[in-house]
Each structure stands twice: as C-alpha cells, then as structure tokens.
Amino acid sequence: MNADALPDPDIATRLARVLDAIATAAERHGRAPGEVGLVAVSKRHPASAIRAAHAAGQRRFGENYLQEALAKQDELADLDIEWHFIGAIQSNKTADIAQRFDWVHTVDREKVARRLNDQRPDDRPPLNVLVEVNISGEASKHGITPDQLPALIETIAGLPRLRLRGLMSLPAPVDDFAAQRRAFAALAKLAAAGPVPLDTLSMGTSDDFEAAIAEGATLVRIGTAVFGPRPD
Numbered sequence: 001m002n003a004d005a006l007p008d009p010d011i012a013t014r015l016a017r018v019l020d021a022i023a024t025a026a027e028r029h030g031r032a033p034g035e036v037g038l039v040a041v042s043k044r045h046p047a048s049a050i051r052a053a054h055a056a057g058q059r060r061f062g063e064n065y066l067q068e069a070l071a072k073q074d075e076l077a078d079l080d081i082e083w084h085f086i087g088a089i090q091s092n093k094t095a096d097i098a099q100r101f102d103w104v105h106t107v108d109r110e111k112v113a114r115r116l117n118d119q120r121p122d123d124r125p126p127l128n129v130l131v132e133v134n135i136s137g138e139a140s141k142h143g144i145t146p147d148q149l150p151a152l153i154e155t156i157a158g159l160p161r162l163r164l165r166g167l168m169s170l171p172a173p174v175d176d177f178a179a180q181r182r183a184f185a186a187l188a189k190l191a192a193a194g195p196v197p198l199d200t201l202s203m204g205t206s207d208d209f210e211a212a213i214a215e216g217a218t219l220v221r222i223g224t225a226v227f228g229p230r231p232d
C-alpha cells in the first residue's frame with residue numbers, strides 16, 4: 001500500500017507504523033528488534049511535532065540546523081529528550097553542539113573533533129560521537145573518505161571528552177534495494193575493520209531503512225515517515 005495515498009495521519013499513528021516497519025525489517029533480516037533504534041529526524045518541523053512524538057513514546061530526536069535546534073531545545077526543556085546532531089558542522093559552531101547535544105553523527109575532520117572535545121562541559125558525560133563516512137564518492141560532499149578513516153578514529157579514541165561509538169553515512173539515494181544494501185554493507189565493513197571496537201552504525205532514512213537494517217544498522221534516522229513532508 002502506498003502510504004502517500006492515505007489521509008494524513010497524526011504523528012502518533014505515523015510513529016507506530018515506522019516502529020512496526022523497523023521491527024518487521026529486523027525480523028526479516030535476522031536481527032533482534034531491540035538492536036535497531038529510531039532517531040526521529042525533526043528538522044524543519046516545529047517543537048509541537050517533537051512534543052507529539054515524545055507523548056507517543058519517542059525519546060531520540062535528530063536535528064540538522066543548529067540555530068533551529070537550539071530554539072526547539074529551549075522550548076522543550078521540560079522533556080527528557082536525547083538530542084542527536086546530524087547536520088553539517090561548521091567548525092566555529094562547535095561549542096553549542098558540545099554543550100547541548102548527547103550525540104553527534106557528523107564528525108568528519110580532526111579539527112572539529114578536537115574542538116568538541118575541548119568544549120564538552122565537565123559536568124556532562126562524554127559526548128557520543130559517530131564519524132561520517134563518504135561511501136558514495138563524488139556523489140556526496142560530506143564525510144571522510146574511507147582511506148582517511150583509521151587516522152581520524154585513532155585521534156578521536158584518544159580524546160577523553162568524546163566517546164567514539166561508531167560510523168554514520170548518508171549514501172546517495174538509489175532506488176534499487178540491492179544497490180542500497182551494497183552501500184550500507186561498505187560502511188559496516190569499515191566499522192568492523194577497526195582500529196577500535198565500535199557499537200553503533202547510523203544508517204538508513206525513510207527511503208532505505210530496510211536495506212540499512214539488513215546490513216546491520218543500530219540507529220536509523222527517519223524524518224518524513226514519522227513527521228510527514230517537511231515544510232519548506
């Protein structure tokens with residue numbers, strides 16, 4: 001059934017469908033449903049949408065645009081939310097990320113890693129960090145190249161205010177399921193290759209999360225399927 005043809009459901013209904021689809025995909029590909037967590041990507045949606053998803057049980061939210069995210073965090077300060085920064089990082093904007101987020105998915109250079117480490121407040125636990133990898137070559141301008149990855153991993157592993165958890169990727173969109181799987185398999189292989197143990201693979205969006213789960217995703221980042229189309 002085409003979800004777009006249905007009347008616009010509320011966020012709780014969409015969220016329940018997405019969680020069900022994640023569990024179904026996990027089961028189909030031999031994963032335990034509890035191994036795959038949902039980061040609900042709320043960029044461009046108002047704080048009220050996050051509040052609705054939170055009321056329906058969602059706790060992890062992903063934001064891309066720093067100023068927009070900070071305003072929503074202020075508005076939602078009464079809620080227990082795990083905030084994930086998943087947008088491009090400008091190196092002069094790292095302080096707010098270090099202070100206000102629980103996870104960062106998009107570290108792709110040493111300078112940013114060192115600044116986040118230096119700026120993480122001492123009264124907070126180490127910042128959970130994922131390294132963004134470019135597995136699509138020229139089709140993507142974000143992420144470190146696979147050949148430069150081991151050196152960045154070694155650097156981050158030595159920074160005490162960061163906790164290196166794993167890798168993240170946003171591959172160029174493709175329709176074919178087998179091609180989607182190949183890109184995610186490449187990221188999983190890089191994670192397994194070391195040089196340090198990693199427990200998190202952040203991969204898969206509304207359009208390709210089944211392929212990501214098939215290849216070992218532990219966090220999927222889903223926006224549209226949870227909140228509906230983004231207002232421009």
Ligand SMILES: *Cc1c(COP(=O)(O)O)cnc(C)c1O
Binds near residue numbers: 043170207222223
């Ligand atoms: C927007 C975004 C997503 C979510 O994409 P949808 O297609 O809305 O599910 C996931 N990851 C990143 C990095 C994004 O910027």
